[in-house]
Amino acid sequence: MKIAIFPGDGIGPEVVEQARRVLAALSLPGLKLFEGDVGACAYRRHGHPLPAETLQMAKAADAVLLGAVGDPECDGLVRELRPEQAILGLRKELELFANLRPAKSFPNLEHLSALKPDIARSIDCLIVRELTGDVYFGEKGRDRNASGDVVGWDRMAYDASEVRRIAHIAFDAARGRKRRVLSVDKANVLETSRVWRETMIEVAEDYPKVTLAHMYVDNAAMQLVRDPAAIDVLVTGNLFGDILSDQASACVGSIGLMASASLGARKTEFGTFGLYEPIHGSAPDIAGQGLANPSATILSLAMLLRHSLGLESEASRIEAAVEETLNAGVLTRDLGGEASTREVGDAVLARL
Ligand code: NAI
Ligand code: MG
DSSP states (O other): OOOEEEESSSSSSHHHHHHHHHHHOOOOTTOEEEEEOHHHHHHHHSSSSSOOOHHHHHHSSSSSEEEEEOOOTTTTGGGGSSTTHHHHHHHHTTTTTEEEEEEOTTTOOOGSSSSOOHHHOOOEEEEEEEOOOOOGSSEEEEEEESOOEEEEEEOOOOOOOOHHHHHHHHHHHTTTTTEEEEEEEEEOOOHHHHHHHHHHHHTTTTOOOOOOEEEEEEHHHHHHHHHGGGEEEEEOHHHHHHHHHHHHHHOOOGGGGOOOEEEEEEESSSSSSEEEEESSOOOOOTTTTTOOOHHHHHHHHHHHHHTSSSHHHHHHHHHHHHHHHHHOOOOOOGGGGOHHHHHHHHHHHOOO
C-alpha cells in the first residue's frame, strides 16, 4: 500500500502532521509513505507548483493525501506558476472525475450550522459531484447577435459513459451507507439531464439493494435546507454539484471539519485511486500558529483508507475518534475552543 503525502502550503503541513500521526498509530503492515512538494513550496524549491517528481509520485501511489496549497506571496506570479494550478494539474493528470464530500453534523456543534439546530443535527449525507464534464468543459465562446449585442455561450453536455462512471461511484458509496441514491438534475428542461437520468436508471439495475430517486435541482436546493435527513447519497453533475456541495458545507458549519475525496478512473489493488484533502485552503491568516483545526484532514485520511485501501473498519475507527474528540469539547478556535492543532491530534490518538 503506497500513500503519497503532499503537505503543501500554509496550514497544510500542520494539519497533515496530525493525520500522519493517526496513520502511524494504526501500524498498518505493508504501508509505504512518500512525501512530495506541491504548491508555493514546490515553486520555491523546484520552480513549478506541480513538479514532475510530485506528479510521478502521485501516479505511482494508491492514494494521495494533500494538505492545502496557496500563498499570498505568489499572487503576482503568472497563472501557470500559481500554487492553485497544482490542484488543477493533479485533477487533470490523475483523471479525478468524482468528488465526494460527506456532510455530517457533529454532536454539540449544531450552533455552527447555518440551519436551525434540530435540522442541523439530522444531516448525514454524501454529495457526489461529477468533476470533468458538463458546462464547465464544453465549448465556449462569444458572438454578436443580430442586433449587434454581445452573446456569451457555454455548451452543456454529458455522454452516457461519463454519467455511468459517476453513477457507479454513487451506488457503490450508498451500499456502505443507508442505500439511497438521490440523483439531481433538471430533466424538465435540459436534454443533458434527460441523458443523465436515463443513465442513472440503467445503472441502478446493477444495484437491486439500493433505491434510486430523482429530484430537480431547484427542489434539491430547497430540500437540502428543509429536510436534509431525507438525503443519503446525492449525485449530480459538475455545475449543480459545485453549488450544492458548498451549500451542504454551510449546513454543517466550520470549514475545518469538511473532508473530501476526488476519485480517479484507475483501480488499485485495494480499491479506487483517489486524492484526499480538506475542503479548506492554506489559511495564511492562521498558518504557523498551531491554531488550525486538523479534523478535516484526519477525516480525509479516513476516506482514503475506505475508498483507496479498502480499510473500512480503520476508517470508521478514525471517524469515531474524531467525533468523540469533538464531543468531549477538545476544540480549536474555529469551533469556539482553545485547543491547539496538536492537542486535537493528541485527543484523537488517545481515543483511537
Ligand atoms: P481558506 O480556506 O484558506 O480560509 C478561509 C477562512 O477559514 C480563514 O479565515 C481561515 O483561517 C479559516 N480556516 C480554513 N481552514 C481552517 C482550519 N483547518 N482550521 C481553522 N480555520 C480554518 O480560504 P482562503 O482564505 O480563501 O484562501 C487562502 C489560500 O488557500 C488562497 O491562496 C487560496 O487560493 C487557497 N485555497 C486552496 C485550496 C486547496 O488547496 N484546495 C482551497 C481553497 C483555497
Ligand atoms: Mg465551489
